[in-house]
Structure formats: C-alpha cells, structure tokens
Amino acid sequence: MNWKNDITEKLNSDYSIIQAPMFGVTTPEMVAAATKAGCLGSLPLGDLPVEKCRDVIRTTKQLSPKLFAVNLFANDIPVLTETLKAKYGAVKQFIENLAAEHGLTIVLPRIDEISVTSYHEQLDIILQEGIKVVSFTFGNLDQQSIQMLKDNGITLIGTCTSVEEAKTLEASGIDILCVQGLEAGGHRGSFTLDNVAMIGGMSLLSQVFDAVKVPLVYAGGIYNSRTLLATEALGAKGFQVGSLLLGSAESALKEFEKERLRNVKESEIVLTKSFSGRYARGIKNAFIEAVEQNDVILPYPYQNKLTNEVRKVAKANGNTDFVSIWLGQSNNGYSGDSTFEILKKLIAQTEQADHS
Template sequence: MNWTNNITRILNIEYPIIQAPMFGVTTPEMVAATSNINCLGSLALADLSAEKCVEAIRLTKQLTKNPFAVNIFVHDIPEITDKLRADYANAKTFIEHLAEQNNLHIHIPTIDQLKINSYHEQVDVIISENCKILSFTFGNLDKHSIDKLKSNGTILIGTCTSVSEAIVLEKSGIDIICVQGLEAGGHRGSFTSEVIPKIGGLSLLAQVSETVNVPIIYAGGIYNSKTLLASKALGAGGFQIGSLLLGSAESALKDFEKERLRKVNEADIVLTKSFSGRLARGIRNAFISDMEETEFILPYPYQNKLTGELRKVAKINKNVDFVNIWVGQSINDYSGQSITEIISKLIKQTETNNR
C-alpha cells in the first residue's frame, strides 16, 4: 500500500495516521511515540495557560525531533451575567453536597475565582515555540490569528462536524479539515449551531469530501484496518485514532480507569454535557446520571471548571463514578501495549488487507 498523499506531504510524515489530541489522556510520551514512528502525534493543550503550554511543548520536543501537532480549544467565552452567576452558585452547592455524600472532600472556587484562558495567548506561544502544525476545535480561529500563524509558516487543521462548518473552515484558509464523526469519543467539535449535528461520521465524510477541496482527516470510529480503509474510500487522506490508544502504556488514564474501560459495553456509552457543558461521548457513571436530572448544567467552559476539582479528587480516590472517561462507539480491547506496537499493528493490518 502506498501511504503517500497530500496529507503526508503537507505534514512531512510517512504514514497519514494522526494520534487524536485527547486532553487528560495524551502525554508528551504518547505524542513522541507516535511521531517517532513517522505518524503525527498531537499534543493536547486545550485551554491551558501560556506557561503550561510552553512546559508541555518543550517536554515533547525533548522526546522527539519529528513533526508533531499542538491542539487548542478556540471556543467563545460566555459573559458572566447575573443569571450565570446564580446558576453557578446553585450548581456549586449541588456538586459539593453530592461529593460530601460520596466521601469526596472538595473545595470548588467561586465563579469570580475562575481563571478562563483565551486561545490568543496560546497562539503567541505556538509561534514563539516554533510549532509548525496547529489543530483546533470548538470553533474557528479569528482572521488575525490565522494571518499571524500563516506568516509563521504554521499548518492549520480545523475540526468540523457538519458540511457548513467545513465550508467555513475552507473559506477561512484552513489547510486541512478534520471531519469528526458522531461516533468519536470525547467532545464534539461543533461551532456553527447550538444544535449539535447528529449525522453519522461516514455519511458526513462523504458529503464533506464532495464539497471542499482541501485535504481531509477523518476522526470517529477508526479502530482497525477495515474502518480505516472505509474512511479512505470515502475521501479521507488522514486517519485520526483516539479510543484505540486509551489503554496504551503512554496513556495518562489511571489503572482503575483503564480497568473500567475494558469492561465497557455499548449500553454504557453516552453523549453528555454533565462534566463540561459541551456534548462529549463517554462512559455513563453516577455523576452523569445525577447531573442530568438537575437544571444545573452550565455552558462551557464554566461547567468544565466547576467539575474540575471533583474529577481531580475522584481520580486520587480511584472513584470511577466521578471521573470522565471519554470513549468512542467502536469498542475494542483497549490494549495496554505501547503506542508503537498499537499503531504499527494497525499499519501492518491495513497493508495486508489492502493488497
């Protein structure tokens, strides 16, 4: 099989396989291991502060000399209104009480104590650290940021969950579009409508590939050679894998989270706003069930900040009912092997099945 295409040429990699930027799961070791076998590692920076971004980027650079992407959230930040302030206080009280009932001792900051980071300071870090590949989700970069990054020679990869979003990205001059299928684990990357598109990934991929003229990466449900080749046939030139790597040796998930992951069945996997305020696909647990019965789910990023301390303390206490474990619909064995072994196996299987 000839893997060379527009994606490999643009990104300067041998195999157009992209490790998904899974914040909370991705580690510099995961990114480096992917890049070191000539695929594209993705360092998840989410909405970290500029200082934390520099730290993560420099650590990753110590582990690989090959290209890797950095990934950021480019969401809008809702204004703090009187209603939001009241809703936050009510949700804070509810979650603190719920934690106390489950022997989790937490202290949630007030809404005025929150530090909400804008992606603009991250753009400056990405340029100063000479990162040449930037992927992003939850929105589109503003024109000024696009111009700054392009002047730096940075390749831009935007995320879409609908044809209309793909068109917006292409018209903005984004170099590569990542089509995120509904099957994908973690957060939906939607941004043009409050109603999250519910179109299946392969249907969306086929439509986007017929609409835009830039190279396409597909994300959502790829876990073996058959799913990879199916997305290739429908127009994808790059193949983003996430859930396949959750159980890997380099994953940041704790052992108790990986144990829960390996027991998952299809009935356990849901789309929920409970942890972050944005729809994300993961494993249902007690917190999700309790939260969805309330009216206290705030918009992103306030809900995400609100639940951060709860998730941190639950992780320390190995309490699987109060941590978010994001996972896609394509259940696999969530191998504990190294990233190198998992991705190399996928490459070999694909080459064998494509003869």
C-alpha cells in the same frame, strides 16, 4: 496502501495516521511515540496557561526530534452575566452535596476563583517554540490569527462536525479539515447548529468530501484496518485515532480508569454535557445521571471549570462515579501496549488488507 499524499507532505510524516489530541490523556510520551511510529503526534494544549503550554511543548521536543502538532480549543468564552453567576452558585452547591453523598468531601471554586485561558494567549508561545502544525476544535480561529499563523508557515487543521462547518473552515483558509463523526470519543468539535450537529461519520465524511476541496482527515471510530479503509473509500486522506490509544502505556489515564474501559458495555457509552457544558462521549456514571436528571449544567467552559476539582479528587480516590472517562463507539479492547506498537500494528494490518 499508498500512504503518501498531500497530507503526509504537509505534515512531514511517513503515514497519514494522526494520533488524536486527547486533553487529559495524551502525554508528551504518547506524542513522541506516535512520531517515532512515522505518524503525526498531536499535543493538546486545551486551556492550559501559557507557562504550562511552554513546558509540555519543550518536554515533547526533548522526547522527539520530529515535527508534531499542537491542538487548541477555539471556542468563544460566554460573558459572565449576573444570571450565569447565580446559576454557577446553584450548580456548585448541587455538585458539592452530590459528592458528599458519595463520600467525597470537596469545596469547588467560587466563580471569582476560576481563570479561563483563551487560545489567543497561547499563540505567541506556539510561534516562539517553532511549532509547524496547529489543529483546533470547538470553533474556528479568528481571521487575524489564521493569517498570522499562516504567515509563519504553520499548517492549520480545523475540526468540523457538519457540512456547514466544513465550508466555513475552508472559506477562511484552513489547510486540512478533520471531519469528526458522531462515533468519536471525547468532546464534539461542533461550533454551529447550536453545537448539536449529530451526524454519523459515514454520512458526514461523504458529504463533506463533495462540499469542499481541501484534504480531509477523518476522526471517529477508526480502530482497525477495515474501519480505516472504509473512511478512505469515503474520501479521507488522513486517519485520526483517539480511543485506540486510551489504554496504551503512554496514556495519562490511571489503571482503574483503564480497567473501567476494558469492562465497558456498549449501553454505557453516552453523549453528555454534564461534565463540561459541551457534548462529549464517555462512560455513563452516577455523576452524569444526577446532573442530567436535575439539569444543573452551565455553558462551556464554566461547567468544565466547576467540575475540574471533583474529577481530580475522584481520580486520586479511584472513584469511577465522578471521573469523566471519554471514549468512542468502537470498542477496541484498549490494549496496554505502547502507542508505538499499537500504531505499527494498525499500519501493518492496513497494508496487508489493502490490495489497491
């Protein structure tokens, strides 16, 4: 396997494997371990406030001298209409009642108590901290931000889940595309087709390869040498792994969540909008079932903000019925080894398997 290509060159890494940004799971320690293994580490900033972004970036820099990417949420934020405010109140009440029925006493924030951070607010800190790779999901950056980041020598990686999205990203000057197949764990990165592009990785990657010229990273279901090499055959030059690292020593998941992952049945892995208002792949539980049955779902990010507190309390209480445990379709056993060991094993296995 010859790992060196235009992706490793742009990302300044030994291997074209990318540790997926996983908001809520990826820690600075995971990013540092990935870079130590010669891969690209990705630090998710999600909707963290600016000061918190600075803290996690600085912590990661202290742990690793190597280059790493930061990851942004590039979604539009829907205007808060009176109808949306009224619906927020109703969903809030429903979730509080549901939690109480399951023994969790919580008061969720009122709509005027939540704050939403846009990626625009995070850009200054990214420049100030000298970040050189920015990946993003849930949308495309606006043209002014793209220009500003590129003028500062930053490589941009945009996420697509359809050929249409791939073409949009390429046309706006994005350097590398992360093609996210339907198998992937966590949120779908979709931003067109009403956010419902549900295209399997095999179909998607091959078609995107034919449609654009920029180098492609593939994300979704890679968990061993065979899956990695299959995506190489379909046109990927970079390989992003998320779920493979969920059980790792550096994952922020609690032990009860890792245990739940290790016992998951394939019929329990579902796509749901119930926790955040956007489709995400995770383990079915009582919360998902009740919210879907009653159709009490606000648009992203409002549902996400609303359910944040319930997830936090459930996490602290070891309650699997109210936490969101995201994972992809490839059950990889969720090793508790370090991120470094898991990635090194994937590299060694791939080098052994590939005789090209």
